[in-house]
Amino acid sequence: MIYRKYCAAVGGSPPAGGTPEGEELEQINFFTLRKFTAEEVFVFRCTLCDNEIDRDYDRFTTEALHTLSRLFVGRTGLFDHSAKARDQVMRIFSCAVEEVPERTNRLGEPYVRLNAKAYLPRLPENESLILEIEAGIKKEISVSCAMRSPRCSVCGEYFESDECPHAKGDTECAKVPVHAVLAEPVDAFEFSFVAIPAQPAAGVHSMDCRAVEQQTVYEDERTPPRHPQMEQGSALNFFKQKLAAGLPFTTPRYAVGExxxxxxxxxxxxxxxxxxxxxxxxxxxxxxxxxxxxxxxxxxxxxxxxxxxxxxxxxxxxxxxxxxxxxxxxxxxxxxxxxxxx
Ligand SMILES: [Zn+2]
Known part of the structure; x- marks a missing residue:
């Protein structure tokens, strides 16, 4: 079963002036039909996802981030995950996995994030977007990718299978909230500027990382997470399966509304x-x-x-x-x- 995951970026510092440096122009020209000059393109850096537990109670493994770093190169950037061709104005030309020193995720593991560099042509119609990125208005980014079925962080079984009695977000049976471990990326689709990203520390990097670090607050208790599976009515299926199996369960917070x-x-x-x-x-x-x-x-x-x-x-x-x-x-x-x- 394929799980379409929407998550968000953690930021990064764009090269000064947004002009490509070093080998970046060569990497960009790999995707263009003619050679572009450094003055013709705008470059910015963002982080697509990390190994932290996000608002959906999902967490990528470090290995998954390495696989995604290969899958995301060449993917286009959109707005609100719109699939319209005219909304495709940016493209990722480079990805790299970065371990952030002296920082750990909620499990106490070294904090790792997947950084990406994207470019867009300096066309008149892109001027306002470039300005918004530079001004920090456009900064929340969400990525879309396909993962094989996630496994439970407590028992290791597939979530929503009869074998797993746990519910996402539950804090009673483990030191960290029960979450889905995303370990097997299948494909990467696109990244988007969005109003509300899924991961708490999401967005285009500021010039230094302080603003990004400050965003990394755990809002699990206050922010209702968006849950892709919820939209398909599977929260109800979750309850039906648990009841049919006679297994004990708690109501995950995200499922209460549905x-x-x-x-x-x-x-x-x-x-x-x-x-x-x-x-x-x-x-x-x-x-x-x-x-x-x-x-x-x-x-x-x-x-x-x-x-x-x-x-x-x-x-x-x-x-x-x-x-x-x-x-x-x-x-x-x-x-x-x-x-x-x-
Ligand atoms: Zn479980």
């Missing part, structure tokens, strides 16, 4: 079904009164009270055949039946 919506929808549908069944019972009772007049009211009530829809349909068909049958043509209900009519 679960509440699902319950409301089920209640609404249940009410509609109850209304329909009530109408069917009244209709069948009326037919029975007409077809078999003279019985006490409790008799008609008893015939329809606990009957299933199929039995009600059969009773109604029987009543109608009596009403329309040749032996009953001309018969009309007697006067004492009238009070029982609905």
């Amino acid at each position: 679960l509440r919506q699902a319950i409301e929808l089920l209640e609404e549908q249940a009410q509609k079904s109850a209304d329909w069944l009530s109408g069917l019972r009244s209709d069948v009772r009326r037919s029975l009164v007409l077809a078999m007049p003279g019985l006490p009211p409790e008799a008609y009530d008893g015939m329809v009270a606990d009957a299933e829809p199929a039995q009600l349909e059969a009773l109604r068909a029987c009543a109608w055949s009596r009403l329309n049958g040749p032996q009953l043509i001309g018969e009309t209900p007697s006067e004492d039946v009238a009070p029982y009519k609905i």
Whole structure:
């Protein structure tokens, strides 16, 4: 199973003036149809993802970051993950995995991040975007990639499988929140400027890294994470699987909203079904009164009270055949039946 992961960048320092330096121009010209000069392109640096637990309670392994560093070279940059060709204005020309000294992730492992360099041509229509990047307005970046099914950080089984009883975000069974370990990248798609990235420390690098470091706060407790699987209604499937397997579980924070919506929808549908069944019972009772007049009211009530829809349909068909049958043509209900009519 492929898991499409949206995550975000951690930043980086763009070369001074955004002009390519050293071998960067050569790397850029690998992707162009003609040779561009350093003055014709704008370069910026960002971090695509790291080995920290993000807001979705996902975490890339260091090995996965190395694989992604190869997959992301040549991928285009978009806005809000729009797939429109006219929104493809940037391209990654270089990626590198960097270990940040004296910094660890929440597991206490060395902090590692995947840095990328991207370029865009200095065209008149890109001027405002370049200015926004330089001004730090455009800085939140999200990347999209495909991963094989993530495994649980506690038991190592596939998440949402019957073998794994754990829920993302749960803090009771481990020192760090239960999260998905993303270890097997399959493909990389694109990177995008977005309003709200998935990873807390996301964005284009500032000239030094202090601003980026300050962004690295753990907002798990305050920020509802976006969860790609949630959009497909799989939070409900998660509960169904756990219930079917008779496994204990806690409600992951990200699933609370979807679960509440699902319950409301089920209640609404249940009410509609109850209304329909009530109408069917009244209709069948009326037919029975007409077809078999003279019985006490409790008799008609008893015939329809606990009957299933199929039995009600059969009773109604029987009543109608009596009403329309040749032996009953001309018969009309007697006067004492009238009070029982609905
Ligand atoms: Zn587990």
